[in-house]
Amino acid sequence: MTALLWMACAGSVDTGTAPPVSDGSGTAALPGSSLEGPCEAPSTLSQDPLVTPGALETETLTGVKMEHIDVAWGADGATVFATGLGGIMAIDPADQTLIADFLPDDLRGYHDLAVHPDGWIAAASRLVGVHLIDARDPTRMSELSRTATDSVGGFAWHGTTLLVSTLAGELLALALQDDGSLAEQGRLAGFSSPWAIAVHGERAYVADSGLGVGVVSLEDLALVGWTTTAGGPQDLVTDGEHLYVATGTTGVEVLELSDPDHPGSVGRAETGQPVVALSLDGDRLWTAQHAGPAVIDVGTPTAPVVLAADRTQEWALGVAARQDQAWVAAWSRMEPFRFDPALTAPDAAVSTEHLTVTADASLQLWNRGGDTLQVVGGSADGFAAWIEGLEVPPGQAVDILVSPGDADQGTLCLATDDPDEPILEVALSTGSDGLVGAAAPDFLLQDVDGTSWSLSEQLGAPVVLLYFATW
Amino acid sequence: MCPSEVSDAEHALWQRYKDEGVQVWAIASAEDSDVVRDFRDALGLSYPVLDDQFGLADRAYRELAGQDDSQYPFDWVIDGDGRVAYQADAYDPAEIQGVLEGLLGR
Numbered sequence: 173m174t175a176l177l178w179m180a181c182a183g184s185v186d187t188g189t190a191p192p193v194s195d196g197s198g199t200a201a202l203p204g205s206s207l208e209g210p211c212e213a214p215s216t217l218s219q220d221p222l223v224t225p226g227a228l229e230t231e232t233l234t235g236v237k238m239e240h241i242d243v244a245w246g247a248d249g250a251t252v253f254a255t256g257l258g259g260i261m262a263i264d265p266a267d268q269t270l271i272a273d274f275l276p277d278d279l280r281g282y283h284d285l286a287v288h289p290d291g292w293i294a295a296a297s298r299l300v301g302v303h304l305i306d307a308r309d310p311t312r313m314s315e316l317s318r319t320a321t322d323s324v325g326g327f328a329w330h331g332t333t334l335l336v337s338t339l340a341g342e343l344l345a346l347a348l349q350d351d352g353s354l355a356e357q358g359r360l361a362g363f364s365s366p367w368a369i370a371v372h373g374e375r376a377y378v379a380d381s382g383l384g385v386g387v388v389s390l391e392d393l394a395l396v397g398w399t400t401t402a403g404g405p406q407d408l409v410t411d412g413e414h415l416y417v418a419t420g421t422t423g424v425e426v427l428e429l430s431d432p433d434h435p436g437s438v439g440r441a442e443t444g445q446p447v448v449a450l451s452l453d454g455d456r457l458w459t460a461q462h463a464g465p466a467v468i469d470v471g472t473p474t475a476p477v478v479l480a481a482d483r484t485q486e487w488a489l490g491v492a493a494r495q496d497q498a499w500v501a502a503w504s505r506m507e508p509f510r511f512d513p514a515l516t517a518p519d520a521a522v523s524t525e526h527l528t529v530t531a532d533a534s535l536q537l538w539n540r541g542g543d544t545l546q547v548v549g550g551s552a553d554g555f556a557a558w559i560e561g562l563e564v565p566p567g568q569a570v571d572i573l574v575s576p577g578d579a580d581q582g583t584l585c586l587a588t589d590d591p592d593e594p595i596l597e598v599a600l601s602t603g604s605d606g607l608v609g610a611a612a613p614d615f616l617l618q619d620v621d622g623t624s625w626s627l628s629e630q631l632g633a634p635v636v637l638l639y640f641a642t643w
Numbered sequence: 644m645c646p647s648e649v650s651d652a653e654h655a656l657w658q659r660y661k662d663e664g665v666q667v668w669a670i671a672s673a674e675d676s677d678v679v680r681d682f683r684d685a686l687g688l689s690y691p692v693l694d695d696q697f698g699l700a701d702r703a704y705r706e707l708a709g710q711d712d713s714q715y716p717f718d719w720v721i722d723g724d725g726r727v728a729y730q731a732d733a734y735d736p737a738e739i740q741g742v743l744e745g746l747l748g749r
Contacts, residue, residue, distance in 0.1 A: 239685070241685075241686075257681075257685050280681050280684070280685060281685050283685060283686075283687065298684035298685060298687060299684065323687050324687075325687075339687060339689060364658075365658050365689075367654075381654050381658045381659075382658055404654055404658055404659060406654050420654050420655055421655060421736060421737055421740070446651060446654075446655055446736060446737075448651065448654070462651065487648065487651075489650065523737075524735060524737075524738065525733060525735075526731060526732075526733050526735065607707065607708060607727050607730050608726075608727055608728060608729065608730075609726050609727065610707060610726065610727045611725060611726055611727075612707075612719070612721040612725050612726060612727050613700070613703035613704060613706075613707060614725070615695075615699060615700040615703060617670070617693040617694065617695055617699075617700060618693070618694055619668075619691040619692055619693050619694065620676065620679050620680040620683050620692050620693075620694055623691065625666075625668060625691055625693060627721065627725065628725065630666055630721075631723060631724065631725055632664075632723045633664035633665060633666060633723050634660075634664075634665050634666070634720055634721065634722055634723060634728065634742075634743055634746045634747070635665070635666040635667075635668065635720070635721045636652075636656055636665065636666065636667045636668065636718070636719070636720050636721075636739060636743070637668055637670060637700075637704070637718065637719040637720075637721065638648070638649060638652055638667065638668065638669045638670065638717065638718055638734075639670050639672065639701065639704070639717045639718070639719075640648065640649045640669050640670070640671060640717070641671065641672070641674070642671060642674055642678055642679060642682040
């Protein structure tokens with residue numbers, strides 16, 4: 173542990189010693205310096221390598237709230253396709269405009285998509301299954317065929333064969349016919365929740381959030397084996413030598429493919445946010461995580477390095493990168509990002525934006541950038557806070573300890589030299605609202621399929637209640 | 644709670660803990676039932692999406708938290724004894740996972 177810095181609420185000025193950290197062990201005060209003055213960003217900041225030049229507000233462009241789920245580049249690099257509740261959007265990535273939007277009257281949107289090099293798009297809908305779209309001319313997209321399947325988890329093209337994983341736990345091989353229809357060639361059961369497929373050579377790798385990464389031989393559509401990862405796989409991409417697997421809260425895991433039937437874990441990168449989608453652009457792996465995109469250098473796959481991260485206004489669900497340009501499907505917006513590999517900058521991120529401080533509590537300040545992060549100031553209104561160090565190397569974190577003060581609620585403010593977001597705030601509360609341990613109100617409600625659920629019938633097992641709105 | 648958070652909970656909570664008996668319920672308050680069903684279908688949610696058409700559960704939990712319409716604890720974890728183990732007004736899957744791990748005795 174390096175120098176401790178005391179950050180208190182009321183602009184205290186005291187260089188030299190920090191107040192004792194009450195860790196319960198009765199240890200003496202740790203050396204450090206106290207923070208002086210307000211939480212202010214430095215006046216000059218380095219240039220951010222990851223920037224967004226704007227966004228497409230799809231709601232206003234199409235009249236339909238898009239709620240984007242997936243995004244991919246067209247084969248020629250001149251078009252970006254995105255799917256969501258508004259259908260399929262074709263975007264001109266150069267001038268960031270909508271070329272066309274396609275949605276048949278009887279559908280309520282598409283979710284996943286996979287672009288074939290010849291201009292066909294496989295798109296999935298929950299109402300039907302698999303749709304084949306002719307997108308050779310993006311201004312005039314049309315549907316060539318529909319194939320009824322169980323709910324689609326993911327897609328991949330293997331030549332003119334479309335591989336489809338379904339949430340019924342099957343992998344389907346559908347062959348593209350001359351008339352645009354898809355004919356089933358075979359199916360393989362044994363999956364749990366297969367969300368994505370990546371193909372290399374005669375092997376398909378299936379990201380199954382319940383079981384791990386499944387290896388499938390495409391010669392005979394047979395399951396070769398499973399590789400488990402630290403978290404449940406949600407997406408995966410491959411360059412033939414390595415598999416990059418999005419494992420949710422644990423980040424990205426790199427598996428090596430020298431034995432294509434037995435991928436072995438060789439590296440891992442944590443971005444600090446649950447990673448849900450990936451896109452590989454040469455040596456740079458782009459992720460879509462809750463807060464937005466991140467760029468990871470995978471030039472040394474055993475030691476991937478997070479180079480930069482940024483935020484989207486709404487949550488990011490999909491990413492498609494090409495030549496240091498990426499489009500992020502961020503719910504009702506499509507957000508383009510550019511990465512400049514010549515620049516490096518620090519990138520600050522906190523492990524939580526809401527900290528409950530019942531006794532001493534801690535959070536981490538991460539540096540997700542490519543340069544050392546400097547903490548230049550901070551405050552903790554109504555609470556007392558200590559930081560483990562003022563400099564955070566790339567890929568590292570420092571602990572921040574917070575103790576209750578004289579307030580029930582407050583804000584931890586951190587000022588850094590992160591050019592993108594120099595001021596970070598964390599909501600602090602003492603959790604003294606007495607809710608924990610209170611009897612939870614019982615209710616009896618029907619789900620959208622008509623099944624009744626009541627809380628009192630679930631006694632014995634935990635229940636998570638997520639109140640949400642569809643808008 | 645934002646719609647994409649409901650989507651994230653499919654992986655981060657439901658797929659992860661369903662085999663251990665944990666229930667995950669998304670609850671939509673005072674919304675059109677067809678809209679809620681379309682929404683569930685579009686996101687491919689496999690855990691129950693409850694239709695709280697008259698806002699009954701919504702109101703009960705808001706009263707418990709002592710908060711008005713504008714400020715609302717979105718996410719709750721109820722333990723096996725029917726008591727509140729966690730509540731938060733911002734979706735934090737890692738925190739919920741931590742609470743569930745504790746309740747599952749890990």
